Amino acid sequence: MTWYIDAGPENDVILTSRIRLARNLDHYPFPHRMNKQQSKMAAEEITQAFYGPDKERKRNYLTVDLDAMSEEDQQALAEKRLTSSDLAQQGQNRRVIISRDESISIMINEEDHIRIQSMQPGLNLEDAYQAAAATALTLEGSLALAYSENYGFLTACPTNTGTGMRASVMAHLPGLMMSGRFKDLAESLSKMSFAVRGQYGEGVMPDGEKVPAYRTSAGVDPQSRTETFVAMKLSMDNWRWAGVPFYLRTGKRLPAQYTEIAIQFKRAPLVMFKDTAVEEIDPDMLVLRIQPNEGIQMSFGAKIPGPSMRVGTVNMDFSYADYFGNEPATGYETLIYDCMNGDATLFKHADTVEKGWEIVQSVMDVWSALPPRDFPNYAAGTWGPQAAGDLLKNDGRLWRRIHTPAVGKPD
Numbered sequence: 001m002t003w004y005i006d007a008g009p010e011n012d013v014i015l016t017s018r019i020r021l022a023r024n025l026d027h028y029p030f031p032h033r034m035n036k037q038q039s040k041m042a043a044e045e046i047t048q049a050f051y052g053p054d055k056e057r058k059r060n061y062l063t064v065d066l067d068a069m070s071e072e073d074q075q076a077l078a079e080k081r082l083t084s085s086d087l088a089q090q091g092q093n094r095r096v097i098i099s100r101d102e103s104i105s106i107m108i109n110e111e112d113h114i115r116i117q118s119m120q121p122g123l124n125l126e127d128a129y130q131a132a133a134a135t136a137l138t139l140e141g142s143l144a145l146a147y148s149e150n151y152g153f154l155t156a157c158p159t160n161t162g163t164g165m166r167a168s169v170m171a172h173l174p175g176l177m178m179s180g181r182f183k184d185l186a187e188s189l190s191k192m193s194f195a196v197r198g199q200y201g202e203g204v205m206p207d208g209e210k211v212p213a214y215r216t217s218a219g220v221d222p223q224s225r226t227e228t229f230v231a232m233k234l235s236m237d238n239w240r241w242a243g244v245p246f247y248l249r250t251g252k253r254l255p256a257q258y259t260e261i262a263i264q265f266k267r268a269p270l271v272m273f274k275d276t277a278v279e280e281i282d283p284d285m286l287v288l289r290i291q292p293n294e295g296i297q298m299s300f301g302a303k304i305p306g307p308s309m310r311v312g313t314v315n316m317d318f319s320y321a322d323y324f325g326n327e328p329a330t331g332y333e334t335l336i337y338d339c340m341n342g343d344a345t346l347f348k349h350a351d352t353v354e355k356g357w358e359i360v361q362s363v364m365d366v367w368s369a370l371p372p373r374d375f376p377n378y379a380a381g382t383w384g385p386q387a388a389g390d391l392l393k394n395d396g397r398l399w400r401r402i403h404t405p406a407v408g409k410p411d
Contacts, residue, residue, distance in 0.1 A: 008122020015170040016119055018081075019128040021136050022155045022164035023114040024146040030156040031091065031109045039093040043108050049142035050097060050106065050135075061104075066094040081119065083107055104135060111156050112164075114139060125167055158242045195363045196387040197372060198229030200253045203380030211253055211380035225371055228252040229378060231388040233395075234359070245395065249388060253380035255402075259290035262400045281311055287400075294320035 008017070028034060028042050051058055066074055066087065074088040083096050087110040097106040107115040116139075118132035139145075146154040152162035160166065201213040215222050229251030235244070265284040287297040296318045304310040338346055377385040383399070392398055 008120060008124045010123040014123040016121060017123055017125045017128045018120075018168050018170075019118045019125065019132040020166045020168075021114075021116040021132050022112040022153070022157075022160050022166075023116070023136065023139065023143075024154060024156070025113050026144045026146040028113065031111065031113060032156065034092075034109075036092050039091075039109050042113050043093045043095050045143065046106075046108050046114055046139070047095065047097070049139055052142065060100050062098050062100065064096050064098060066096060067092070082117075084110060084115070086110060087115075104131060106135065112160075123169060125169070129165075129167070194233050195367075196229075196231040196385060196391050197227040197367060198231075198251065198378050198385040198388070199224070199226065199372070199375040200228050200251075200378055200380045201376030203253070203382065205253070205381045206255050213376055213380075214252075215376065225375065227367075227372075229254075229384045229388070230363075231384060231391055232363070233391055247392060247397075247399075249384060249399070251384055254383055255381055257292065258402055261288040261290070263287070282313055285400075295322075 008014070024030065025042055025045065028038050031039065034042065047063060051061070064077070066077075066083070069077075071088075074083070077083045077096065078085050078088040080102070082098055082102060082105045084107065087094055087096070087107050091109050093109055095108040097108070099105070103119050105117045107117065116132050116135050118128040118135070120128040120131075148154055153164040155161050155164050199214055200211075202216075203211055205211060214220060214226070214228055215224050220226075229249075231247070231249040234246040234248065235241070236246070263286040265286070267281070267283050281301045282299075284298075284300040287299070289295045289297065298316045299313055300316075301311045302314045304312045335346060338344070374385075377387070383402075389399065
């Protein structure tokens, strides 16, 4: 690498700026759907379109065939940020065109047919974009790209559709701390409301038990910042789960102890019952109950008998205890038994555990840098702080209504 030698703007805090542009050919499937012959032909077309008859460009750029490289060399390119980890790990007929100063790289047959990457030192997104855009124009002049008048450039990941652009900077955290900007960054991240924390105060449980605030419990610091509640919104950055939010919440001193997974299906884009009293149909839902009442519930809409068009929600419910007539074993009992028999089916893989902690640790790092100002922020016996409800409300959604055995009322 030579592009980073020059000191860029704000280089005491921002190490690098990066622009990525995604483009696809209109006459081939996306890379994950191409066969070997198609990926080879696409790679040849893109390579020829970029170089053309320009001898100067051939001197200033180098084409690398990743399929012919060792895993170690491929990983080295990914670590230098010249390619992505995805391109280094999978695919066929994978290539990358790299400028001699390594400021520009063109990944071929990655998530998209073409992934242009431009790097600049410091906070310099403008120059990074101009270099990436110039490269894109070179290719657009010779290639038939997948483009829609309504949606823009079509990409494998729907969230990239449109400009196909991603912009990012690499920040130097000690530099942020020394310059006094880390607090501003942490506050900005917290306002994005991807994670909500809470600590319970005094309240009354559904059975009438009066519960003191967490900070007044024995052995707890009266100014404790320990969280007793968390709600998070997560997403997966791949084509299969693009646009599907994952909402999680857990906490102490909630109205009841439930563990369940609720899968809400998307509403159909068109309402089948036009010109009727049915204006809206609730989305179908599949609920996997882990505890205390193990089972599965499927909820969907059905027409209510009668001359008028009315739709009601129908619940199809499977209860473990009703069908098998015995109490299921506790989780620990099952795991210990499986361990004794060498059955690893129910155990988490180490990679899954580590990835989970990566997500949690990133949130904890921000929270540790920005102490809570409103603890306690929810009463014992309730479903958490108001901000947890706002987390979904901002997306036009609500938390699933849970009925507690004691009071039989929704949250």
